[in-house]
Amino acid sequence: MKSIFKSVALISVFSILTRLLGFLLRIFLSRTIGAEALGIYQVALSVFMVLLTVVSSGLTLIISRMTASYRVTQDKKSGASLVTSSLIVGLTVSILLCAIMLIFKNLFANLFTDENCIKILIILLPSLVFSAVYSVFRGAMWGHDNYFALCVTELFEMVIKIAFSILLLNASLSVLESATRVAWSFTLSCLFSALFVVILFFYYGGKLGKPTKVYKTVLKRSAPITGVRIVGSLVQPLIALILPARLMLAGYTSSQAMSIYGIALGMTFPLLFLPTTLTGSLSTALVPDISMAMAENNNAHIQNRVTASVNFTLFISFLVVPIFMAIGDKIGIFLYNEPLSGTLLQFSSWIMVPMGLTNITSAILNSVGLEVKSFINYVVGGIFTFISVMCLTNYMGVLSLPFGMGVSTTITLVLNVIMLKRKLKIEVKVLKNLISFTLFSLPTLAITAFTSGILDNFLPLIFNLIISGGLGVSIYLLLCMTFNLVNIQTYFVKFKEKFKPLKKAKKF
Secondary structure (H helix, E strand, C coil): CCCCHHHHHHHHHHHHHHHHHHHHHHHHHHHHCHHHHHHHHHHHHHHHHHHHHHHHHHHHHHHHHHHHHHHHHCCHHHHHHHHHHHHHHHHHHHHHHHHHHHHCHHHHHCCCCCCHHHHHHHHHCHHHHHHHHHHHHHHHHHHCCCHHHHHHHHHHHHHHHHHHHHHHCCCCCCHHHHHHHHHHHHHHHHHHHHHHHHHHHHHCCCCCCCCCCHHHHHHHHHHHHHHHHHHHHCHHHHHHHHHHHHHHHCCCCHHHHHHHHHHHHHHHHHHHCCCHHHHHHHHHHHHHHHHHHHHCCCHHHHHHHHHHHHHHHHHHHHHHHHHHHHHHHHHHHHHHCCHHHHHHHHHHHHHHHHHHHHHHHHHHHHHCCCHHHHHHHHHHHHHHHHHHHHHHHHHHHHHHHHHHHHHHHHHHHHHHHHHHHHHHCCCCCCHHHHHHHHHHHHHHHHHHHHHHHHHCCCCCHHHHHHHHHHHHHHHHHHHHHHCCCCCHHHHHHHHHHHCCCCCCCCCC
């Protein structure tokens, strides 16, 4: 079975570029429309994401896994029928959801503390139909390991989103006008992304076939995944509804509560997902890789993938955590001119470690058909997020959210590791390396903070961040290599050997 190193490297390069553009967009939005408009948009978007989960989550994964299985048997006809049948299912579901939301929009409007949120949600609705098309063709290309097409599509979507945001937004708009135009940029980017992924599908030799009863198989297999992910996706909109309300009970006005939510979800949290730029690339490549290994009963391959993935995730997470802890306050000021964002970043940075490991272990469980059990672990852990927001917001303010998320992801991670050991009969070594990386992060944290404090008196903020952050990263890498915690040289050798100029992907 071929190595997934090249796939991970390719996805990582594009992910870094896409994430960088996403950060630039976040900075532009925060400085152009402000925290309150961003908060209104984020609340509406959190509800929209539940609807999007219904349309796309289970469908994409099942199409990918079934396509990978057809590759093993070289059954191209069934693969083509799968795409057509899945497209019909996706379009039907998305159109029905749009109709329901429009018919009962007054009822759904009562869910929001701000009446403008429902207006934003209505603008986002067409994206459901576009996303249904996108998800089907994306799943087919994913199953064929055509990561180049997937990455190009995501990058294209981000570029389009930035273009429309720049064209539609300016600082003179009202709060509602700003949130409305951000929503339109999202919807238009989804439309163009759907068209682009269809073009790529046929360009790489993809074909549609006669619809068959395979749609029943798609529905049967995707329904449990979709069901559990729907419940899981309810976490964010519930938090979006509960947290502003709890902040208002703690003494904040409605405008202040919405602004704080916008700072947390629109500015700080995207930075916390920075390590997933790389670990998410690994998760994407693992799904078809481990699915094919399961079909071939290659347990040794699965063991190797799990061990390497966990260690890589720890390495990447701890590359960022001590830097954010040391100078996160200054990063928030530099990027957004918002001190609260920096304070949240410093306090919340530790959750990137359990978050990254949970993401990887969940991807592995999904790859071997344990989606429902993985979801149960998620729910058990996620309960603490609600407990934290409901009970601690009066004492901790908005910090109750990252605290609850950190504890929740830690609980889910422990349950995922236990399940991997029991169900797959493999070793998942986390604790020993976790302790080692934690110890190595302490001098990195201290040196970064000390250097930044000295440079405050001599250099502008941007040079302070570059020098202190760069020194911290260098110390961390040096410690990892010195104590052989991770062989950095091996990664560069593999990269040089295997990341050759891209060739045209194989035809379906």
